[in-house]
Amino acid sequence: MKFYRSLLVGAVCLSASIAALPMNANAASVSITGTLGQAAQGYKVLLVSSTGSAIVSTANEAGKFDISASKTAVKGATLQMVDAHNRYVGPIVLAKESLGKKTCAHVKLAGASVKLGTLKLSKLGYAITKSRPKASTFARQSIVSGSTSGNPLAAGTGGIVKVSTAQKKACVGSTVGTRGVRTFDANPLVLGADLDSDGLPNALDADDDGDQVIDAVDPTTTQTAALNPWVSLRTSSSLFNAGLNPTLSPADIATVLGTPGNYAIQFFIGQRNFGVTGLNDVKYAWVDCGALIYCGGTGPTAKNMATHLINNNTGVNWSTYNGGFKKETTNADATPGLDTNLGTSTNGNSLYLMNRNGRQDPESVYWLASMFPNQGANTLQTVKPGDVFTVRYNTSSGDSQIVMMVNPHAVTVPGLTKVNDVAYTGSALTPDSAGKLKLDFYRPQRLTTTGEEGTYRDMGGLRYGVIYMGSQDTACLPGAYSGYESGFSLLAGDGMAEKLWPLADTTTTDSVTGTSSNQLSFTLDLRACIGATTYDAATAGTQWSIQLTGAGQSLTGGSNRASLELIVRK
Numbered sequence: 050m051k052f053y054r055s056l057l058v059g060a061v062c063l064s065a066s067i068a069a070l071p072m073n074a075n076a077a078s079v080s081i082t083g084t085l086g087q088a089a090q091g092y093k094v095l096l097v098s099s100t101g102s103a104i105v106s107t108a109n110e111a112g113k114f115d116i117s118a119s120k121t122a123v124k125g126a127t128l129q130m131v132d133a134h135n136r137y138v139g140p141i142v143l144a145k146e147s148l149g150k151k152t153c154a155h156v157k158l159a160g161a162s163v164k165l166g167t168l169k170l171s172k173l174g175y176a177i178t179k180s181r182p183k184a185s186t187f188a189r190q191s192i193v194s195g196s197t198s199g200n201p202l203a204a205g206t207g208g209i210v211k212v213s214t215a216q217k218k219a220c221v222g223s224t225v226g227t228r229g230v231r232t233f234d235a236n237p238l239v240l241g242a243d244l245d246s247d248g249l250p251n252a253l254d255a256d257d258d259g260d261q262v263i264d265a266v267d268p269t270t271t272q273t274a275a276l277n278p279w280v281s282l283r284t285s286s287s288l289f290n291a292g293l294n295p296t297l298s299p300a301d302i303a304t305v306l307g308t309p310g311n312y313a314i315q316f317f318i319g320q321r322n323f324g325v326t327g328l329n330d331v332k333y334a335w336v337d338c339g340a341l342i343y344c345g346g347t348g349p350t351a352k353n354m355a356t357h358l359i360n361n362n363t364g365v366n367w368s369t370y371n372g373g374f375k376k377e378t379t380n381a382d383a384t385p386g387l388d389t390n391l392g393t394s395t396n397g398n399s400l401y402l403m404n405r406n407g408r409q410d411p412e413s414v415y416w417l418a419s420m421f422p423n424q425g426a427n428t429l430q431t432v433k434p435g436d437v438f439t440v441r442y443n444t445s446s447g448d449s450q451i452v453m454m455v456n457p458h459a460v461t462v463p464g465l466t467k468v469n470d471v472a473y474t475g476s477a478l479t480p481d482s483a484g485k486l487k488l489d490f491y492r493p494q495r496l497t498t499t500g501e502e503g504t505y506r507d508m509g510g511l512r513y514g515v516i517y518m519g520s521q522d523t524a525c526l527p528g529a530y531s532g533y534e535s536g537f538s539l540l541a542g543d544g545m546a547e548k549l550w551p552l553a554d555t556t557t558t559d560s561v562t563g564t565s566s567n568q569l570s571f572t573l574d575l576r577a578c579i580g581a582t583t584y585d586a587a588t589a590g591t592q593w594s595i596q597l598t599g600a601g602q603s604l605t606g607g608s609n610r611a612s613l614e615l616i617v618r619k
Contacts, residue, residue, distance in 0.1 A: 079123045081158070083141070083165030085112040085176055091133030093339065094141070095452060096158075097250050099125045099233045100324070101240030101276070103452045105439065112170075124160030125188065125230050126241075127250055130176060135339035137207075137435045137454055139174035140248045141165075143187040145199035146225050152197045153220035156248055157188035159227040171198070174205030174499075175248070181225075189226035192246045193219040201248020207435060207457070207498045212245045212259030240451070244273055252276070255434065255456045255498070262557050263457050263495075265601035265609040266510035275605045276322055276451065278314045278420075278438070280458040282306070283596065283612040287475035290464025291505045291562045292491030299429045299504075302460050306432075307425035310362035313354055314422070314432075314455065316400055316440075317606025320414035323442050323451070327411070328386050333372055333394035333402075334416045334442040337450070341438075342431050343422035344368070344398060355419035357392065357401040367420055372399030376406050384413045394443070415606065416442075434458070434498065457495045459508055459611035463597050464491035466568060477592065477618040484576030484584055486617070487532065490569055492554070493599045493611040494562055507567050510557035511599035512540065512550035516612075517579050518594040525578035525595075527551040533571035546608065550600045575617060584619070591619045 085092060089112040096104045096116050104122065106114040118126075128141035143165070144155040154177075163186035168176040177199045193216050195202050203210045233239040240252045245259030251273035255263050264274035284305045288294045294301075306312040316336065323331055338345030344367060352364030357373035359365070374392040376383055383389050383404050392402030400416035407413070422432045436455040441448055465473045467489035469481055480486050494505035515525045526548060527539055537552040552571060560567060576584040579593060595617055601609035 079118055079120050080162045081116040083114055084167045085170050087112055089170055093131040095129045096126050097129050097241045098122055099239060099241045101252050101451050103450055120160045123158050125232050126158050127156050129253060131437045133340055135341040135437050137253050137437050139204045140201055142175060142177040142199050144181040146223055148220055148222055151219050152194040152199060153191035153223055154194045154199050154201050155187045155191045155226055157190060157230060159186050159188050159230050161186045173200050175200050184225050185227055187226050188230035189223050189228050190232055191220040191223045192248055203247035203249045206500050208249045208254035209256045209261060209498055210247055211261050212247050217246045240273060240276060252452050253454050262510060265456055265458055268602050271602045277453050277456050278316050279604050279607050279609045281313050281315060281610050282459055283614060284311055284462055285614040290461045290491050291494045292567060293464035303426050303428040306428040309421055314420045315607055316418040318416045319605055329388045330444050332391055332443040334440060335394055335396040335399040337439040337441055341436055343424050350423040352421045352423050353418050354421050364421060368397040370397060370399050372401045374402045376404050378406050381406050457498060458609045459493040459495055461494045462611040462613040463493055463599050466490055477616040479618055480575050485572055485574050487572045491567055505562045506559040507562050509554055509559050511554050513552045513599050514550035515573050516596045524549045529574045529577040531572045536569045546603045587619050589619055593617045
């Protein structure tokens with residue numbers, strides 16, 4: 050396997066605190082019921098614990114849901130809605146409270162049974178009770194509302210909303226609800242808590258800390274976003290950037306994203322992220338996509354591009370893939386004590402058990418899939434930020450599950466405008482006599498989310514670098530870069546991410562696409578990158594393949610990334 054390909058399983062795993070919620074209703078002692086109405090038939094209501102685990106109830110033809118769980122699981126949990134297409138809708142507000150000029154929303158359960166009755170389902174991305182339930186059923190802790198209607202600040206925004214310190218503290222004087230409900234909202238390690246108090250749990254929030262820097266690029270939220278799948282995109286199309294091509298259409302984007310090998314949603318879960326401590330505690334794991342057309346429903350199209358059997362651009366049907374076991378280093382022994390028969394289930398959409406057997410401890414066990422939606426021209430209509438996955442895993446105590454979501458990510462790649470101060474026309478790049486390439490380019494774009502104007506946003510805060518794709522794909526190390534000071538800071542450290550993408554964009558916020566000020570520039574010493582001896586010995590006309598990549602922060606197993614594939618000719 051080449052070095053760059055191995056990046057799919059090659060970055061550091063960030064631990065996060067998760068405690069499993071058993072799905073066995075027989076052990077339950079608390080009941081949560083409510084009705085969202087006929088329009089919500091097929092909706093899923095998730096009871097999300099503060100630790101990130103979930104219990105799911107599907108609304109019937111009348112929109113009624115019924116959740117049974119233990120008191121421990123319910124205490125401090127929130128209720129979140131996912132629509133019939135398996136896309137995140139928003140939170141359920143249990144009660145609202147006037148506090149001076151502020152309206153406060155209570156969203157956390159207290160651990161007692163409660164009948165919420167018929168709720169009002171708002172088009173703004175939340176639901177709220179029509180009458181306040183007993184104070185013993187919800188927590189006194191509350192969050193500030195965006196209006197007197199009781200809507201949480203992030204309702205309908207995907208979580209990309211600015212939350213000030215004053216707003217976070219606005220409702221500390223709440224007087225209704227039950228005291229003593231422990232919460233973990235200030236803990237950046239907890240996936241089901243609400244770090245920015247905007248009403249969305251971290252696992253379903255694209256901007257966990259409310260600074261309007263999305264989690265994909267925010268170094269302060271890599272823990273809370275650790276388990277969300279990350280997305281890899283690559284293409285050799287020279288105009289695949291909305292800064293270079295203002296007429297770039299969703300159809301143009303779908304053509305690239307719908308082609309095998311160009312686009313994949315990467316699942317990479319450390320065994321400890323399932324809340325277990327033993328080497329063999331998890332027997333198998335798989336992804337429940339619900340009604341997502343590409344990996345759920347009646348005719349799923351998704352391909353798994355990296356299994357325990359293969360890793361290529363053809364893949365296997367994910368819906369019929371049952372997992373398995375694989376060692377990352379085939380010629381080395383498995384981790385001592387690890388049962389190599391684990392990893393196989395009777396469920397499709399399986400994750401396989403990958404043993405990073407270079408590390409002889411339980412942290413060497415991971416669960417992986419590389420999912421290509423395979424939706425062709427329909428990709429942007431069927432694959433969107435907000436798509437929710439339920440990861441189900443089996444232990445000796447039965448099945449448990451956690452939720453994760455596709456977050457905003459790049460749908461275009463860096464747009465190269467000039468090479469050595471000459472307009473780039475799409476042909477091979479030619480270094481100067483010293484083997485150097487000055488590259489000027491636009492940032493990759495993501496699609497706008499609810500509440501944002503236009504179609505695209507240039508992504509700030511990405512880390513950039515060039516990978517030389519030789520017999521062994523290799524990062525161009527920090528010493529190969531110069532002339533970057535006006536737009537980048539050089540990352541320090543010996544980690545893989547720092548070697549691959551050593552230049553950090555100093556502009557961290559996203560911006561409207563297309564202005565010249567949105568361009569970045571640096572100079573690459575290709576001779577230093579591929580080696581002076583190799584470069585000097587090459588004859589005129591010798592070609593090399595490189596990738597110019599913009600990457601996000603390191604999540605579990607890798608980073609969101611967008612790569613432009615280029616040819617360099619001496």
